[in-house]
Amino acid sequence: TAVGRQAKLFVCILSVENKINAFRSATPPYQVLDELKTNTNNYALAVLLSVNVSAYKGDIPRNHILDILKRYRFDLPAGIEHDYANWEKVTTAVSYSLTQTRARVKKLIRDAITQNTNIFALAQLIVHGTPCRPTHVIHQECNGGEKYWNLIDQRLALIHKLAGSDAVKATRAFRDILKTDRNTYGAGEDYDILDVIADDWQQRVDDVIAGI
Template identity: 75%
Template sequence: MASLHDRGSQGCWESALGRQAKLFVCLLSVKNKIDTFRSAAPPYQVLDGLKTNINNYSIAVLLSVNISAYKGDIPCNHILNILKRYRFDMPPGIEHDYANWEKITTAVSYSLTQTHARVKKLVQDSIVQDTNVFALVQVIVHGTPCWPTVQLCSRWAVHQECKGSEKYWNLIDQRLALVRRLAGIDADKASKIFRAILKTDRETYGVGEDYVIADLVADDWQQRVDDVVSGI
């Protein structure tokens, strides 16, 4: 016959096992509810709010003074890094869900394609309408916190060189790569090169126009973009 002490110990042990069993059953119930919720949830879609942010940051990245290329994976990756940093309305951990992250990547690629097409058309229209480069960039940055700076204005008069062909963005990337090679990490040297390019552009496309283009300090919004683009 078991002693009172043995029966007391057995009772405590059964009580502990009982609590663990109840906890396990509770966890299974929660897991089942989560699984049911997930299976009932509609497939993930990129919402309009996120699309708006992607569109805004597409133009901001392309206008960043730190951008090293306008085509390919570089601008796309910059925008994706901005989305990862500031999240917006993205579900937690979605960047680790390949299928759903691909939907966001596709939205970014589409936005960049549309922005490229819009900018090229504005450049073409400005040449036809004899619009100076400053007014052109004002239209390009309209609706964004970006400002027409020397760096921005000195990048858009390549259209005549390629005669409006599909090589337009390729030539801009080549010009930008040349500036980066010549200036290295020296921001002042890069600014001087951009000024020289702008001087030539103004003599060619903006003669007789009275406007001043300054090297303005980016506001907080554009500075955040520039920091991501520069890898900060």
């Protein structure tokens, strides 16, 4: 009868629901995998080195990396950005990666100043072990412990303010900083920093930061 068929259908639905609930209960809590950490570490440096980044500390670089993760997914579970508890784990991992990357870069710069390392050698050290490649790099001494990146951000913000939307003016400002650095710490004779076009990998990072 129709009532009997509806009753059987209802029982089947309940059975499926119970199986789904049992599966969910058996699923272990989400953890950020090593593969995602590796991707995050590489993209952390790429974001900090991007020509489009407007700050090195705070929410701005972190959100850029999160946007990259949302776009390219990697091993992220579908819809995890809507699961606030688990997405917080990803956000925390990204923040930690940025903190570690900034600390590493700061140490390399400090050591380079002490050892009078030229700018290209410093750039190679900074990007070593990552897909990044050195083109134009800023090597600037900045005293002040925890205030280091705050002062760097202030200088970056000033450059953006003075240049406005004019990329040529911004490039000229970075060239002046680079020139001062090379005059102070030496340029060496075994390299020349050219206007190299970013490779596809770095270009993808720049595009995400630029909102493209």
